[in-house]
Amino acid sequence: EILSLLKTIVPPLTSKKHKGQDGRIGIIGGCQDYTGAPYFAAISALKVGADLSHVFCTKDAAAVIKSYSPELIVHPVLDGPNAVEEIEKWLPRLHGLVVGPGLGREAALLQTAQEVIEKTKARDIPIVIDADGLWLVSQQPSVIQGYRKGILTPNLMEFTRLYESLHHQPMDSTDQRRNVVQLSVAMGNITLVLKGEQDLISDGSGVMACSVEGSGRRCGGQGDLLSGSLGVLAHWAHSASTAGTIRSVNPSAVAAFGACALTRQCNNQAFQQHGRSTTTSDMIQEIGSAFRKLFES
Numbered sequence: 001e002i003l004s005l006l007k008t009i010v011p012p013l014t015s016k017k018h019k020g021q022d023g024r025i026g027i028i029g030g031c032q033d034y035t036g037a038p039y040f041a042a043i044s045a046l047k048v049g050a051d052l053s054h055v056f057c058t059k060d061a062a063a064v065i066k067s068y069s070p071e072l073i074v075h076p077v078l079d080g081p082n083a084v085e086e087i088e089k090w091l092p093r094l095h096g097l098v099v100g101p102g103l104g105r106e107a108a109l110l111q112t113a114q115e116v117i118e119k120t121k122a123r124d125i126p127i128v129i130d131a132d133g134l135w136l137v138s139q140q141p142s143v144i145q146g147y148r149k150g151i152l153t154p155n156l157m158e159f160t161r162l163y164e165s166l167h168h169q170p171m172d173s174t175d176q177r178r179n180v181v182q183l184s185v186a187m188g189n190i191t192l193v194l195k196g197e198q199d200l201i202s203d204g205s206g207v208m209a210c211s212v213e214g215s216g217r218r219c220g221g222q223g224d225l226l227s228g229s230l231g232v233l234a235h236w237a238h239s240a241s242t243a244g245t246i247r248s249v250n251p252s253a254v255a256a257f258g259a260c261a262l263t264r265q266c267n268n269q270a271f272q273q274h275g276r277s278t279t280t281s282d283m284i285q286e287i288g289s290a291f292r293k294l295f296e297s
């Protein structure tokens, strides 16, 4: 049912479009320790169908990320003196922002991320917050609370940290469906994705579970593939909603389901070929065929 909705939000490929129309996505992340995560997110956005993918990272991460791929536009501004202004210049051109993959937890970088999130909200652009961006949200929930186009994609650890920060009590993990709903409500009904054996998605009004078959392989970086893909799908879903193509569903939740299904399908296909040696790069190679299978057949 959700998969058929997703098929209607995928923009048709026609000769009438110019570069950029199907999505310009920004990733905030990439620092000395982590260069893979922002790369995975940014390349996944392109492979899903965005036209341009920007990475805003620290100076020392930039050359590394550029050398992984000529497809990405890489801005070495995140630890510069005018980081917020430098990133803000690009915001009018972006359709979706993913905050957190490989961001690290240095206070100055988190402060920059926070200010960029505020500027992005003012422009009504979809924002996916993942990884270290969720560390920021645990400390300062108001940064994204109540933002209709905000989506959080925690793994279990990140989810527990968020839950305990908002509810001021230990989380009882026997009923994760209830916990996901409660946390979404506490966050002002923003869309939450708790990743796990099943991915649980809620905007506070109910729970959708995505259990597309993946595999037993849990290599690092799969979450980055998910958040990068979601940056594009969120843009498409909100555009379709504005155009009236999809009604009476939360576009953020539809997009989240799509990104979960896609990640799991990529994992499944890559595992069939590579088994235990499957890595996120192998999964990225499957994005095209997984996408066709799920959303174009």
Ligand SMILES: NC(=O)C1=CN([C@@H]2O[C@H](COP(=O)(O)OP(=O)(O)OC[C@H]3O[C@@H](n4cnc5c(N)ncnc54)[C@H](O)[C@@H]3O)[C@@H](O)[C@H]2O)[C@@H](O)CC1
Pocket (backbone or CB within 6 Å): 033, 034, 035, 036, 037, 038, 100, 101, 102, 103, 104, 131, 132, 155, 156, 157, 158, 196, 220, 221, 223, 224
């Ligand atoms: N190649 C790269 O550059 C990668 C960088 N990464 C970055 O690494 C940084 C830290 O991310 P982490 O995800 O390690 O966050 P955390 O530092 O919060 O660690 C999460 C921990 O929880 C554990 N965990 C996850 N799911 C669990 C479950 N279901 N049950 C029990 N334990 C569970 C993991 O083993 C990990 O030790 C982020 O910036 C992230 O983007 C990751 O995205 C992986 C790939």
Ligand SMILES: Nc1ncnc2c1ncn2[C@@H]1O[C@H](COP(=O)(O)OP(=O)(O)OP(=O)(O)O)[C@@H](O)[C@H]1O
Pocket (backbone or CB within 6 Å): 131, 154, 155, 156, 195, 196, 197, 198, 199, 214, 215, 218, 219, 220, 221, 222, 223, 224, 225, 226, 260, 263, 264
């Ligand atoms: N036990 C599981 N069974 C099947 N799929 C899973 C399982 N755990 C996670 N996944 C899938 O793996 C993907 C990434 O989830 P994961 O929990 O590994 O994120 P993460 O820790 O943020 O990853 P990353 O290493 O990129 O930071 C999601 O699509 C999720 O559905």
Ligand SMILES: [Mg+2]
Pocket (backbone or CB within 6 Å): 130, 131, 155, 223, 224
């Ligand atoms: Mg992660």
